[in-house]
Amino acid sequence: MSIDPSSIPNFGGQQPEPQGPAGPVVPDQDLVKQLLDQMELKYVVDDEGDLAAPWEEFRTYFMFRGEGDQAVYSVRTFYDRPHKIDEKAQLLESIDDWNRRTLWPKVYTHTHDDGTVRLIGEAQLLIGAGVNIELFVSSTVSWVRAAIEFDKWLVEQLGLEQEVDEAQQPEEGDDDQ
Numbered sequence: 001m002s003i004d005p006s007s008i009p010n011f012g013g014q015q016p017e018p019q020g021p022a023g024p025v026v027p028d029q030d031l032v033k034q035l036l037d038q039m040e041l042k043y044v045v046d047d048e049g050d051l052a053a054p055w056e057e058f059r060t061y062f063m064f065r066g067e068g069d070q071a072v073y074s075v076r077t078f079y080d081r082p083h084k085i086d087e088k089a090q091l092l093e094s095i096d097d098w099n100r101r102t103l104w105p106k107v108y109t110h111t112h113d114d115g116t117v118r119l120i121g122e123a124q125l126l127i128g129a130g131v132n133i134e135l136f137v138s139s140t141v142s143w144v145r146a147a148i149e150f151d152k153w154l155v156e157q158l159g160l161e162q163e164v165d166e167a168q169q170p171e172e173g174d175d176d177q
Contacts, residue, residue, distance in 0.1 A: 024130025027073055032062045035140055053144070057081055060147050062140070064127075071128035075140065077105060077147040081160075082116040091117060094157045104146050119154070121147055 025031070029051050036043050036053060043053045051062040060077045083091055088109060095107045105121030112118065123143045125131065155161060 025133050025136070026071070026130050027064075027127055027136050029062070029064065031136075032140065035137060036062075039141070039144075041144070055148070055151075057151055058147065060144060066128065069128040071126070073125045073127045073136075075105070075123050075143040075147075077121040077150075079119040079121070079151060079154075082118060085111065085115045085117060088117050090158070091119070094154065095119065097157075098150065098153065102146065102150075104143055105150060107150060121150055 029045075032051055033043065036051075041053050043051055046052055046061075053060045053062070058077050058079045058081075060075060063074045063076060065072050065074060088111070091109060095109070099106055104123035106123070107119055107121045109117050110120055123139070123146075125136070125139055127136075
């Protein structure tokens with residue numbers, strides 16, 4: 001099975017000749033790899049066999065769970081920026097606002113044993129009975145874009161621009177000579 005390239009927004013990658021399945025398909029990891037290749041996104045397969053695309057501040061996983069008609073395709077983004085437990089109320093207020101205004105990803109918090117709070121975004125699609133390939137492609141592309149946009153939005157909402165800028169500045173003594 002292959003993806004009709006005309007259904008993929010152009011991220012600067014090559015656009016192969018259109019070819020796609022007629023009728024519904026049950027997507028799998030190989031199909032997602034093909035899509036990520038066409039989007040020119042780097043990816044890895046983790047120790048548990050899940051496909052992940054890493055960015056600087058987060059990782060997006062493309063996972064398949066369940067069997068038969070109950071099979072689910074889940075795109076889950078783990079945001080790496082740690083937040084303090086005393087910031088959780090502000091985080092919840094911000095992500096509640098995001099969740100009210102947008103369809104995806106739905107974002108929630110996870111508090112670790114060490115007291116740090118991290119955010120997770122998620123979108124899901126039932127795929128067990130098969131899905132239209134254009135729906136699958138456009139959903140995946142939209143979810144990836146939304147994961148990126150959420151990170152930018154949160155930085156703006158919480159006033160983290162200075163923190164991000166400082167992290168991107170070379171440290172003293174890091175001259176490129």
